[in-house]
Amino acid sequence: MATADWFAVRKPLSPKRSNLLAVLAFVLPLGTWSAVSYLPFVWHPLVEVQKPGSVDYFVSGMLIDKEEFVAQNRKAAAAGHALAVGEPRNPIYLPAPHRVVRALYTAFLAPPRLPTEPWLHQSLWQSIQVIFWGFMLSSALGVPLGILCGTFAFFSKLQEPFVEFFRYLPAPAFGALAVAVLGIYDAPKIAIIFIGTFFQQVLVVANTTRKLELPLIEAAQTLGASKRQLVFKVVVPGVIVDLYTDMRILLGWAWTYLIVAEMVGTTSGITYFINQQARYRNYENVYAAIMLIGLIGLGSDLVLGRIGRHLFPWRAEAQGAGASNLLRLFVPKRARRRAAAGVAA
């Protein structure tokens, strides 16, 4: 039950408070960023010169350290010359929120500077494809192997010591090797994602599989299930819900390898876009691209969480552990109640 205490140990908060905190989770960092951007006294270490006055190397529009600006003006004032006029500014690498929000929209509309460069949506699509294939290949091998390791001590002892060793090797370290073997295009990038995901995946899946209650397996044995049937009729359906949750978490890890993977061989995808925009000093586009990665990640997790609720009606309440707070904000109350009723019926 919800209590009146905001800091009660292991007690849920009322839905109203939960929602408020979920909103605050985004509002607080955004508020900090806005304060730094819009309130000149918070930071603003630079000055943008508007009228150079008598200082000979000042040019209108140039950014200069506040101390330097003040020092030059003091010199000019002492000599009786015209003073420079300027406004406090943040460094160019910290654009204000509204510019980033605008960039989220304009970055898609702005054609690339060179005809050979991809549009933003093309870059994104390429990144998503690399993630997809890397993660799919890893899962196609890692999930069955993990289930085998979690079910049979034989596979566990045969595989896990090596996997334990290998997972400490940083995936990017294989970049040069991947290029040498697989060329410079998408294949080595997919390989990096694969290496980064696969070894963790085997261990995580094996662990989840081992958590299946032994009595369920024993019950099935006393009901006459063969070994094969134990695996396919008890172990797999028994752990599938937890595996689904694991996969959602692992997909997040795969995204963290994306940027490194895309720098292998020819830089491509969203990383290429970010690097190019940084080179052009369009930092709002850089931020917009980074945010897009976050939005895609969060969005896909929410979608997968919703799908999970429908796939596993017997454990509807266990789904969406991470994103449930957010989900509550986005899914109307009536729809949630309907989903709950559907489970009960």
Add this chain to the structure above:
Amino acid sequence: MNLVLPSYREQAPEVAARFAKLYERAVVLEVKELARRFASDEGTVAALEGISFRAHRRELICVIGPSGCGKSTLIRILAGLDEQSDGQMLLDGKPVRGPGPDRGMVFQGYTLFPWRTVIQNVMFGLEMRGHDRSTAELEAMEWVEIVGLGRFANAYPYQLSGGMKQRVAIARALANRPRILFMDEPFAALDAQTRAQMQSYLLQLWKQIDITIVFVTHDLEEAVYLADRIVVLGTHPGHIKEIVEVPVPRPRTREQMISPVFIATKKHLESLIHARDTDTETESLPPIRMTQVGDEVE
């Protein structure tokens, strides 16, 4: 109080006649000199030693004993989930090893498959043995009806109460048509009221179908209420102290629980179980007083 129970046969001829009839029936399960030893740092530790008894067709045997006597180990060996170090068990005269559908098991923790509905749980064994889905479903439905859960056939386990879950577990075990059903403290997790209900209900079910039951419990009243005979285990190592023939007439009712013969049987079991073969137990608490004089509760 010193209530020594005389031999039941001498006491009541009809009881003797009932057991004479029971022993004429075919032996379904014969346990011969069963032993289980574990390897530990201080050498091997015997958990069970020299366990021998027979279960006759349609007999209901309860196994009781103090905690640590190995009653759970015993039933797990019988069900094939644990392996004996020595001895043999014969099902219909043939030795058995490992788990199999001829020996059903009901666990304390329900162990229903959460991803399967009630009907799908009950048809699990039939499916495993190669029945096609539609015949398995028909047969399973019969068992769901028998345990009175027809209305909940399509419910998931998480939607059921403890008593209902255990009824599904019983139906699931029986749907396989095992020769013998092992039950490992199946009602221990239920509240007192539901437990009483489930006991009566088990007796009713047992009367209606051809099944032999070996039922492990630590509840003496439950054992007397249910059993034909009670196997009393002692500790260090687990061994059979006595096999008690329960003289309480059938059909059993809860009113019998206050009858002299019921109480006498229970007392006899108590004396067997609490006989001082362990040194750790103290008779009463040391007389340390933490209250004011004159503030007595008795």
